[in-house]
Amino acid sequence: MSDTAVVIIAYSFGLMLLLGxxxxxxxxxxxxxxxxxxxxPIALHTTPDS
Amino acid sequence: xxxYGTTILRAYWxxxxxxxxxxxxxxxxxxxxxxQSGPILRIVHIHLAAAINxxxxxxxxxxxxxxxxxxRDNRWDALGDxxxxxxxxxxxxxxxxxxxxxxxxxxxxxxxxxxxxFSLILWLLYAGYLLHRRLPHPPGRRAMRxxxxxIVAFLDVPLVYLSVRMLPDSxxxxxxxxxxxxxxxxxxxxxxxxxxxxxxxxxxLLTRLTSASDASTHxxxxxxxxxxxxxxxx
Numbered sequence: 001m002s003d004t005a006v007v008i009i010a011y012s013f014g015l016m017l018l019l020g021x022x023x024x025x026x027x028x029x030x031x032x033x034x035x036x037x038x039x040x041p042i043a044l045h046t047t048p049d050s
Numbered sequence: 051x052x053x054y055g056t057t058i059l060r061a062y063w064x065x066x067x068x069x070x071x072x073x074x075x076x077x078x079x080x081x082x083x084x085x086q087s088g089p090i091l092r093i094v095h096i097h098l099a100a101a102i103n104x105x106x107x108x109x110x111x112x113x114x115x116x117x118x119x120x121x122r123d124n125r126w127d128a129l130g131d132x133x134x135x136x137x138x139x140x141x142x143x144x145x146x147x148x149x150x151x152x153x154x155x156x157x158x159x160x161x162x163x164x165x166x167x168f169s170l171i172l173w174l175l176y177a178g179y180l181l182h183r184r185l186p187h188p189p190g191r192r193a194m195r196x197x198x199x200x201i202v203a204f205l206d207v208p209l210v211y212l213s214v215r216m217l218p219d220s221x222x223x224x225x226x227x228x229x230x231x232x233x234x235x236x237x238x239x240x241x242x243x244x245x246x247x248x249x250x251x252x253x254x255l256l257t258r259l260t261s262a263s264d265a266s267t268h269x270x271x272x273x274x275x276x277x278x279x280x281x282x283x284x
Contacts, residue, residue, distance in 0.1 A: 003090040003154055010093045010150045011074070014100065014143040018245055019070075021139055025252045026063065032259040033056065 059252070066248050069241040076234040084227070090154045095235055097147040099242035101214075104140040104172070107133050107246055108207045111176075115200035118193060125258070127193040130200055132253035134179050136246050141173040164213035172210055175203035 077092055084091040111133035118126035148166070149159045160166065183196050 001154075003088050006150050006154050007089055007092045010147045011077070011096055013146055014096045015070070015074070017139060017143060018242075018249070021135075022063070022245070022249055022252070025249065025256060029059075029252055029256045029259070032256060032263065036259060036263055 059255070062244075062248055062251075066241070066244040069237070069244055073234070073237045073241040076230075076237055081230050081234045082228055084231075087155070090151060093147050093151045095238040096242075097144060097151065098235060099238040100140045100143040100147070101169075102239060103242045103246045104137055104144055105207055105211065106243070107137045107140060107250065108172070108176070108204055110250060111137060111179075111200050112204040112207075115197040115204075118197045119201075122194075124193065124261070127196065128254050128257040128261075129250070130197065131180075131183060131257065132250045134176050134200065135253060136249045137176040138173065138180060139249075140242075140246060141169065141176065144169060145173060163217060165210065165217055168206060168210045168213050172203075172206045175206055179203055 073095070077095055081092060081095075083089050111130050114126045114130035114133060117123070118130065148169075152161070153159050179196065179199050182199050183192060185192075187195060
């Protein structure tokens with residue numbers, strides 16, 4: 001295998017591993033934030049008779 | 051975490067990705083080929099940056115473990131866990147990029163010399179630290195045992211550092227190189243430092259968020275009627 005191919009493999013592997021972990025953390029963090037935020041207020045529909 | 055904190059986290063990640071993009075561009079277009087080794091020496095930038103940041107992350111875990119034993123605060127335990135995950139990832143990158151270089155430079159994937167062996171032991175120790183945290187422990191004991199394990203694991207860090215310093219020819223290093231190579235190495239060090247800092251901070255915040263969410267659902271519904279938590283969703 002050529003030296004250039006080995007360099008490309010090394011950088012692709014390293015960056016994909018680290019950035020993949022970063023992406024998974026950020027997605028889970030966003031999900032956790034969404035889960036934690038309070039639900040939107042529910043409008044109560046009332047009629048004059050009630 | 052409020053809206054202000056989320057904005058800071060996003061800005062931090064944009065800065066980190068920009069630094070990484072700049073560092074990658076420098077490796078592709080700015081760094082000249084080494085006159086003796088050729089293009090293969092370009093691996094050194096990611097390898098060395100990951101290696102130095104592995105040792106920095108080990109120090110963060112060690113400090114968090116000491117602080118936990120001193121204060122018994124779960125935030126230190128969460129920081130130690132976040133740091134150990136980054137150590138395992140970065141050390142894996144160091145080992146794999148080093149092996150790719152060794153195959154081209156030496157004609158073999160591995161040599162049992164002291165820098166490589168101590169680096170492998172470091173990776174195994176911190177992988178063991180993370181596995182140990184997943185084992186069933188009596189309530190309240192997991193964090194304390196993990197902290198003790200982490201402090202013992204840190205004993206390998208000076209061995210890695212000293213073995214690399216004492217056997218400079220036995221591993222990948224930049225040595226006496228062109229100024230472009232040194233500048234690129236500095237940018238890579240900064241980029242991976244920001245990346246590992248961001249990974250530790252985001253993992254720490256995620257642990258704090260999920261534990262706070264679990265505690266609130268536990269208080270509302272009791273232990274038996276617990277709805278799905280974000281950790282279960284993830």
